[in-house]
Amino acid sequence: MPDIAVGNQVFDVVFHPNEDIVLAGLLTGEIKAFSYNDDGEHEAKWDLRPTKRSCRGLAFSYDGDRVYSVSKDRTLHVIDSAQGSILETKLAAHDSPINRVAMAMPHMLATGDDEGVIKLWDTRNMSEVRAYKQHFDFISDFLWLEDKKHLVATSGDGTLSVMDVRASKTEPFAHSEDQEDELLSIVPIKGDQKVVVGTQLGVISIFNRKSGWGDCVDRFPGHPQSIDALAALTQDVILTGSSDGLVRAVQILPSKFLGAVADHGEFPVERLALDRRKKWLASASHDELLKLTDVQDALEESDDEGEKDAESRDDDEDQEDDEADTTAAPVPAPAPPQEDSDADSDEPAEKRKKRKKKSKDKDGSRKKANTAVDGAFFDEL
Known part of the structure; x- marks a missing residue:
């Protein structure tokens, strides 16, 4: 799809939860809405400027009928x-x-400001429900966990909190x-x-989550600069x-x-942001x-290529087995011990895996031009 000049x-x-519509909040305070289709065509829907200060955050209601916007002038629209x-x-x-806004439950909205204060709002009458003040620096992102009705917030103070x-x-x-x-961004x-x-x-x-929220259980370095989104x-x-x-x-666990x-x-x-599909x-x-x-087509093509490669490897192995059977000696020799056979086949594989892991870590720490380690994943982009 051609880039949309705003x-x-x-x-x-943000994307509409039920329709092919995307919204952009701008530095000028404007909010612009565009419709789009599968062919990559887009069309401007409406343009609104509720404030002259920057529009910092947008969030759709669950049904998509309303949009909540927050701005630098401390206003919620x-x-x-x-x-x-x-x-x-x-x-x-x-x-x-x-700085940030997100939907929690269908009638509950969360907002976070530059001083680390988080507020919950009842969207039926836009009244404040409660405020949290455990952070002392800007709220950078929100994550809603439906199963436990937990709201997770990340902050510039280096911590995350769960409410x-x-x-x-x-x-x-x-x-x-x-x-x-x-801590700048968060996803499940x-x-x-x-x-x-x-x-x-x-x-x-x-x-x-099973280990608690006290500390992270793993880290994956490699990005040359900050991960903002x-x-x-x-x-x-x-x-x-x-x-x-x-x-x-980036694949996570195993990470590469x-x-x-x-x-x-x-x-x-x-x-x-990703659309609903x-x-x-x-x-x-x-x-x-x-x-x-368009990331969906690229992902499907990558999966198809992986399946074809796996089938090709299986066919090659079957062909090698057939050739081995037809060229066998008339008088079979005593079979070697199973341990030696396993050692001959598995040890090199383990060594190759170790070498690959070291190479992956090394590539992951490189600069911008070399961070794309497995280029086959998105060849068509």
Whole structure:
């Protein structure tokens, strides 16, 4: 799909939950809506400027009828998503500029500001439910975990916190240790049992919910600069937006770089979003473009190639076995001990695996031009 020129820097991007519509919030305070189709064609739907200060965050309601926007002037707006008109304005919703917004339950909205304050709102009357103050630096991202009704927040203070929105207390359900790095983005993987966090130093931190939220259980380095945005493509493949301008596909556990998906040149990638079918990836940077990339076709083609390679390997092995049978000696010799046979076949494989792992770690730490380790994953992009 051709890039969509929006005329200014994009601060946030969201997809409609039920329709082929994407919204972009801009530095100028504008919110622009575009429709799109499978062929890559797009059309402007509406353009609204509810504030003259930057629109920092957008979130759709569950049914998609409303859009909630937050801005630098501490204002929370409720917008009709079909008409692009303002339904309600909440002035001075926070004491500091609001940085992030996300839907929790169908009638509950979460907002986070530059000073680390998190507020929950009842969207039926836009009244404040409660406020949390466990963080002392900006709230960078939210994650909603439906099974436990938990809201997870990452912060620039180097910690993440978990809030049980059903509890009336303003203390978090859990609060991690200081990770000694700014936490910038968060997505779930492995059926929501593990959580991936992007950091300022370019390290992917992995939390296991069964092990608690105190500290991460694994780290995967390799990004040359900060990981500002994340999106979950499959249960074990995520997309990362980095300050070096690249959007990468990364497999998690086992962890390796799969390839570069999109490139914003010298501009940092600060927002990523996937549509409801996980076909279109929207990435936003400072280049005044909304870049939409078809990741579904590339993923399916990569899977087909992998299946063909596996079938080819199986056919080669069968052919080798047939040839071995036809050339066998008339008088069979005593079979060697099973241990020796296993050692001959398995030891080299183990050594190859070890060498491959070392090479992968080495490649993962390289700079921008060499971080796409497995280029076959997205050959067609």
